[in-house]
Amino acid sequence: MKSLIALMVILPILCGLLLNLLHKKDRTIKILALTVAIILPIIPLIASYGAYYFGGYPPIAENPTIAEYLPAYITRSYLVKFHPAITYIFNSAQRIFIFILGIVAFLAIFTSLNEVKKPSGVYSFLMFMATAAVTAIVLADDIFNLYVFFEIAAISQAGIILSSNIKGSYKMALRYLFLGGVAAPMLLLGVALLLGAIGNVNISDMIFAMRNGLIDQGNPIFLTAAGLIIFGWLYGSGLPPFHTIKSGLYSKALPHAASLIQAFSVFTLVALGIIILRLFYYIPVVRWAIIIFSIAGMALGISMAIMQTDFKRLIGFLAVGELGYIGIGLGLGTTMSITAGLFQAVNEALVTACLFLGFGTILYQTGISEIDKLGGLLKYRPGVAGLMILAGFIMAGIPPFNVFQSKLMLIESAISAGFPELAIIMILLSIVTFMTFMKAYYSIYLKPEPRGLEVKAERIPSSTIFSMIILLVICTILGILPQLATSQFGSIIHGLL
Amino acid sequence: MIPVQLASFFTAAALILIGIIGVFFIDNLIKKVIALSFISDGVNLFLVTLGYKPGGIVYIYMPGMSSSWFAQNASYPLPFALVLTSIVIGASTLAVMLAIIIILYHRHGSLSSKILED
Amino acid sequence: MTLYDAIIEKVREIEKKTRMEARVTNISVSAVLTAELTIVSTILLVILMIRKLDVYIMVLFLLLVGFMLFSMTPIAVILRREQTDSFYKMIFYVILTFGVLITLLYWGNINV
Numbered sequence: 001m002k003s004l005i006a007l008m009v010i011l012p013i014l015c016g017l018l019l020n021l022l023h024k025k026d027r028t029i030k031i032l033a034l035t036v037a038i039i040l041p042i043i044p045l046i047a048s049y050g051a052y053y054f055g056g057y058p059p060i061a062e063n064p065t066i067a068e069y070l071p072a073y074i075t076r077s078y079l080v081k082f083h084p085a086i087t088y089i090f091n092s093a094q095r096i097f098i099f100i101l102g103i104v105a106f107l108a109i110f111t112s113l114n115e116v117k118k119p120s121g122v123y124s125f126l127m128f129m130a131t132a133a134v135t136a137i138v139l140a141d142d143i144f145n146l147y148v149f150f151e152i153a154a155i156s157q158a159g160i161i162l163s164s165n166i167k168g169s170y171k172m173a174l175r176y177l178f179l180g181g182v183a184a185p186m187l188l189l190g191v192a193l194l195l196g197a198i199g200n201v202n203i204s205d206m207i208f209a210m211r212n213g214l215i216d217q218g219n220p221i222f223l224t225a226a227g228l229i230i231f232g233w234l235y236g237s238g239l240p241p242f243h244t245i246k247s248g249l250y251s252k253a254l255p256h257a258a259s260l261i262q263a264f265s266v267f268t269l270v271a272l273g274i275i276i277l278r279l280f281y282y283i284p285v286v287r288w289a290i291i292i293f294s295i296a297g298m299a300l301g302i303s304m305a306i307m308q309t310d311f312k313r314l315i316g317f318l319a320v321g322e323l324g325y326i327g328i329g330l331g332l333g334t335t336m337s338i339t340a341g342l343f344q345a346v347n348e349a350l351v352t353a354c355l356f357l358g359f360g361t362i363l364y365q366t367g368i369s370e371i372d373k374l375g376g377l378l379k380y381r382p383g384v385a386g387l388m389i390l391a392g393f394i395m396a397g398i399p400p401f402n403v404f405q406s407k408l409m410l411i412e413s414a415i416s417a418g419f420p421e422l423a424i425i426m427i428l429l430s431i432v433t434f435m436t437f438m439k440a441y442y443s444i445y446l447k448p449e450p451r452g453l454e455v456k457a458e459r460i461p462s463s464t465i466f467s468m469i470i471l472l473v474i475c476t477i478l479g480i481l482p483q484l485a486t487s488q489f490g491s492i493i494h495g496l497l
Numbered sequence: 498m499i500p501v502q503l504a505s506f507f508t509a510a511a512l513i514l515i516g517i518i519g520v521f522f523i524d525n526l527i528k529k530v531i532a533l534s535f536i537s538d539g540v541n542l543f544l545v546t547l548g549y550k551p552g553g554i555v556y557i558y559m560p561g562m563s564s565s566w567f568a569q570n571a572s573y574p575l576p577f578a579l580v581l582t583s584i585v586i587g588a589s590t591l592a593v594m595l596a597i598i599i600i601l602y603h604r605h606g607s608l609s610s611k612i613l614e615d
Numbered sequence: 616m617t618l619y620d621a622i623i624e625k626v627r628e629i630e631k632k633t634r635m636e637a638r639v640t641n642i643s644v645s646a647v648l649t650a651e652l653t654i655v656s657t658i659l660l661v662i663l664m665i666r667k668l669d670v671y672i673m674v675l676f677l678l679l680v681g682f683m684l685f686s687m688t689p690i691a692v693i694l695r696r697e698q699t700d701s702f703y704k705m706i707f708y709v710i711l712t713f714g715v716l717i718t719l720l721y722w723g724n725i726n727v
Contacts, residue, residue, distance in 0.1 A: 144579050151586045155593055162597070168700075170604075171613055174526075174597045175702050177590060179709055181533035182520060185513075185540040186713065188583060192540065195576065196547045220721065227720035231713055241708035244698045285720060292661075299657040300694065303650035307695050309643070372640075421660045428660075432653050439642060521706055613702035 004047035005090045006054070008098060009136045011036060011043070016128035023121035030113055033124045037109040040131065041102030044095045051141070053085035060084075078214065083202040088139040093342065093492040096485055097138050100346050101267055103474065104353045105131040107467035108260040111357065114463035115256070115364070123163050127260060130156035134264045138271045143191050144201040146275070150187065150236060153264060154180045160257045161249060169252040176245055180235060183242070187232025193225040194279075207278055217282060226280045230289055233276060237269030238320050239297040239327065247301070247316030251369075255360020256464075258312075259353035262319045266349045269323055270342060273330045277338075277496055287331045291422075294327025298429050306436040312369045314440055315359055318433060319352045322395070325426065329410050332417045335493055340409035342489045347402040347478065351394045354471040358388040361460045362444055366453065371440055376449025380458055385445045387468050392441060394475050396434035402478035402485075409486075505546040512539030526598050526608050530591060537587040541580050548576035618688060622647055625692045650691035655684050 015036040022028050051058075060067050060080040067075050074080070109127055113119050133153035140146040158173040158180075191201065198206050198215055209215050210222075233239075238246025246265060250258045273290065280286040301321025308314040326348065329341020361384050368374055378385050394401040397408075407430060414422040478485055499507075512535050519532025553572035558564075598608070605612045626639055626647055662680055665673040684690065697704060 144582075148582055148586060151590065155590060158593060170597055170600055172700070174594060174601065175613055175700070175705060177594050177597070178520065178529065178533065178702065179705060181530075181590065181594070182517065182536060182706070182709060182713075185537045188537075189513075189540045189543060192544045192547060192576075195544070195579075199573070199575075201575065201579070223720045224717065227717045230720075231716060234712075241705070241712045244700070245705055248700055289716065289720065295657065295661055299654055300698070303653045303691060304695065304698055306646045306650050306653075307643075307691065419664065421663045425657055425660050428653065428656060432649060435649060439646060443642065517710060521710060610702060615700065 001046070001048050002050055002052050004043055005050070005052040005088050005139065008040075008043050008047070008090075009088075009132050009139065012040065012128040012132035012135070016125040016132070019121040019128065020125040021121075025121075026119055029119050029121045029124065033109055033113060033119070033128075036128070037106040040105055041099050044090075044098040044102065047090060047095075049091050049095075050089075052088040052090065053083070054088075055085045057085040058083075078208070078212070081208060082200060082205045083141070086145050087141040087202060087204070088136075089141045089204075090139060091491040092488040094138055096346060096488045097267055097270065098135055100349055101131065101134060101138070101263055103470070104263040104349055105260060107353070107357075107470060108256040111256040111461070111463050111467050112254070114461050120163070123160070126156050126159040126163065127257070130160065130260070130264060134267050134271075138267055140271075141203050142201055143194065143203055143206075143275065146272070147184070147188055147191055147232075150232070150268070150272075151180075151184055153236075153268065154184065157249065157261055157264065160261065161252050164252060164254045164257060166252050166254070172245075172248050172252040176249055179242065179245055183232055183235035186228045187235075190225045190228030190232065193221050193228065197221045197225070203275060203278060210279075222280065223283065223285075226276065226283060226286045227289075229272075229276055229279075230286070230293075233269070233272045234293060236265070236272055237323055237327075238265050239269075239293045239323060240300055243297055243301050243304075243317070243320045247304075247313060247320050250316035250319060250356070251310065251312035255356050255363060256467075258316070258360075259356035262352045262356065263349040265319075265323065266326070266345050266352075269326055270330075270345045273327065274492060274496070277330060277333065281333065281496060287333050290327055290331035294324040294331060295422075295425060296324075297321060297327065298324030298425070302429050302432050302436065306432060306439065309372055310369050311359055311362070311371050311374075311440050311444065314371075314436065315352075315355055318395075318436060319348075319356075321429070322348050322352065322433065324429075325407065325410055328414070328422060328426065332413060332419070332422075333497075334413055334417050335497060336409065337413035337417060338493050338496065339486050339489050340406050340413050342492070343482065343485050344403070344406035344410060346485050347394075347406050347475065350471050350475050350478075351391055351403060354391045354468050354475070355388075355395060357464055357468050357471075358384065358391055359440075361464055364460060364464075365455050365457050367456060368453075371443040373450060373453065374444045375447035375453065376445070377455075378445040380455055381460055384460060384465065384468075387465070387472060388445075389441060390472055391468070392434070392437040394472070394479075396437060397430050400476075400479050402475050402482065405479055405482040500551070502546055502549050502551070505542060505549070509539045509543040509546065512536070512542065524610050526601070526610055526613075527595070529610060530594050530598065533594070534587065534591055537583070541583055541587070544576045544580045544583065548573040619648075622651065622689045622692070625689050629692055629696060647689065647691050647695075650694075651689050654690055654694065658684065 019029055130153050133149040136149040137146055158177050161169050161173040195201055198209050210217050235242050253261055298321050301317050305314050305317035305321060326341045326345045329337045329344060363369055394403050397404045411423040411426055516532045516535030520529055523529055550572040554570050556571040556574040558567055601612060602608055662676050665676055
């Protein structure tokens, strides 16, 4: 079933466009959005592995009917291996990423449809569009197609922020687009340099040409292209210097939208990071750059998080800071570290989504996000408070949950790669992460209730609690059986090293 | 005389630099958007220039052409296809930015980038 | 003046400057202190990684940066002031990083 690979991108786009047209037909929107959202995580499970060629043009080597009519000097050259079509590659690693993205998207859309009285077709359209774009970024083997969806994801995310109706959301969206207006063309310039040097935009072909001596690997153009693509990667994932805008973006989104947007950042980081590694693995300075930016992201993100007084901003900075772990895993460049980094990406997408949803319940109950004005909320919904502390434990890396497994793997791989300093930094920042979470948790739930605190809604929508429980259950399963995820990354790492 | 291709590369670099300087130093939000479009135009020009071939022909295979002559003389079509897509994306981003600026202007009565400072 | 006094004073000063409503509480001071220690120790640990290039350069850097860090305390407060929602500051750091990244990668040896 190769056509299912294309359907992973086409279905959400199609559904989004329909939802846009159906604006104001509330019941139809609800049914359509929920149906497609449930299908999204199911497609990667039933699709078979392989490559999908848009337009149906496989490489000539795989297409004997065309090869028959071509002269021998073409069929004997390396040209027969090149991909003429836009190619999507779907393998075990992509399967787990898209499955997790689908789960988070489903829960976010499900929660959003239940939290508001009148569902907005345009809002659901934006969520589906961004999900489709990030799915395409994960699948694409074509670097220009990746750039296109990178831009679509950025515009859709800005749209999601615009429709949140939170004070300051327009300014934040404009800042995000302005910074994107500087960073995304630089990514395109990097793509253009690669195109100029190699003459193709298919990543597999570029690697084939670079590794087999068709192109001089030592050409300094590759260094500049690497720098430009890394710059675009920083923008897409929200590592410094884009961590302030990314955390601001999370804080100006509605909680369920924030849980979806952070998943976009995580998977953009992973997908582009793997492409950078595939293309430039032979240049050590590139891996150094990835490590340095990741450490900067961790240190700045987490230390800024602990100083925040607004819990939306706090959790936003925390989400950015935790991204650094994935980057370190990719940057170290050993089999174990990349496995650990990818596993950490999966875990983080899940647990941060849960935290955003959980902090959203406080906003739903009180409408206040400054932690100084909150307190004593434990007595209203102790069950949700219990789920929250569980999510906090998972994020900090407490056994037997999934983040513990991936952080342990990361620390072990850093030591075995000869960087005990990195291991110490990661342990230290894990502790500070936990402290940051506990600071927020104490101020919101345990501190005596301040005078004048008004709890508007004691009831929390059961869809939110359902979503949190689903996410925590997946986290626990992955914590007890980490090989469910880690065994899936073999295909992608085998191609890398 | 400088070759056309080299001149275009320099123009592209100049456009990108002017754009970056403009985004940083110009106060007016609409002028900032124009500066951003300079950056993306510079990159687009760079892409188009990559496909340029001195004395080349349009990459459309007409009846009566010998295929080897066509292969030697046609310019490289891929960059032009990419530029079209890139222009469309750039235009839509600009449209969203300008729409937000209109709303901010109605709210704050100003186009100065000071409204983005707090 | 001890480090603690210096930090409290800076926190007060910054909060007066940004007119934040939050009061200086135990939690906020310990948060700034934690952030300060985190950043200082992370920077010092990162410098240790230079030993892969040259041990002597690492020692030189460690002394230099260590001295700079302790003369610049509290760093966390400076960082917090720099990482606000101000568009000017954001774009400044974006362009600065872009310049440094491209320069380092362009002049860096392909085999380093």
